[in-house]
Amino acid sequence: MTDSGMFPIEGGCDCKAVRYRMTSAPLFVHCCHCRWCQRESGSAFALNAMIEVDRVVNLGIEPELVHAPSDSGLGQKIARCPHCKVAVWSHYAGSGPITKFVRVGSFDDPDLLSPDVHIFTASKQPWVILPKDVPAFAEYYDREAIWPKQSLDRREALFR
Numbered sequence: 621m622t623d624s625g626m627f628p629i630e631g632g633c634d635c636k637a638v639r640y641r642m643t644s645a646p647l648f649v650h651c652c653h654c655r656w657c658q659r660e661s662g663s664a665f666a667l668n669a670m671i672e673v674d675r676v677v678n679l680g681i682e683p684e685l686v687h688a689p690s691d692s693g694l695g696q697k698i699a700r701c702p703h704c705k706v707a708v709w710s711h712y713a714g715s716g717p718i719t720k721f722v723r724v725g726s727f728d729d730p731d732l733l734s735p736d737v738h739i740f741t742a743s744k745q746p747w748v749i750l751p752k753d754v755p756a757f758a759e760y761y762d763r764e765a766i767w768p769k770q771s772l773d774r775r776e777a778l779f780r
Contacts, residue, residue, distance in 0.1 A: 631708065631727035632680060633701035638708055639680035642722060646671040647771040649724065651735035651754075653744035656691050660698075660707075664745040668710070668721035669733055672778060676709070676720050683708055718778050737766060 632639035646669035657666035683699035690696050694713030699720075700706065709720040724733050738744070738756040750756050755766055764772065 626732055629727055629729065629732055630679065631722070633683075633704050633706035633708055633726065635701060635704040635706075637681050637703050638683045638699075638701040638706075639678075640708065640722075641677040641679055642669070642671060642727075643675045643677060644671070646722070646733070647719070647774055648767055649733050649736045650721070651738045652740055653738060653748070654691065654740035655743050656689075657740075658743075658745075660688065664748050665738075667724040667733075667735060669724055670719055670721050672774065673718055673720050676722065685711070715778070737761060 627645055628641045628643045630639065630641045649667065649669045651665050651667050653665045658664060660666065681702070684702045685697040686700055688696050688698050690713065692713060696713065697711040697717075698707050699709045699711075701708070706726065707723055708726045709722045711717050711719070712721060724730055727733070735754055738750050738754060739760055740758070741750065741756050742758040744750070755761070763775075767775070
């Protein structure tokens with residue numbers, strides 16, 4: 621799990637119009653290898669830090685929310701800079717607007733967070749080698765079995 625002493629951390633888009641500060645460690649960091657994330661990112665996977673919406677402070681202009689389809693059929697809202705169009709986070713249908721899945725690559729220092737879990741590895745690119753010490757699942761996983769208690773407690777508080 622992430623060292624909470626490194627927070628707050630900041631990030632934003634390429635043109636610096638959209639800026640944000642994450643005030644605490646995320647709930648969990650997903651590295652998703654599904655085909656939807658591959659297509660959307662234009663890369664082999666998407667690396668997202670899931671965090672409560674009130675723990676991300678806006679420091680710049682508001683990003684525009686763009687509705688995008690998803691494999692679930694429920695879609696997602698991707699927050700993009702209205703100028704340079706870089707994606708900085710998403711709101712997925714499962715938790716809607718109460719969490720943000722912040723794109724780790726949009727941090728000023730994207731090296732700060734590594735994946736807590738690799739998901740949808742059944743469709744990962746064959747040249748991607750997964751580390752042995754990070755849990756990996758062919759599809760999704762049992763949150764209760766994987767997340768630390770502190771993150772589970774924070775998540776439960778969101779849905780009260």
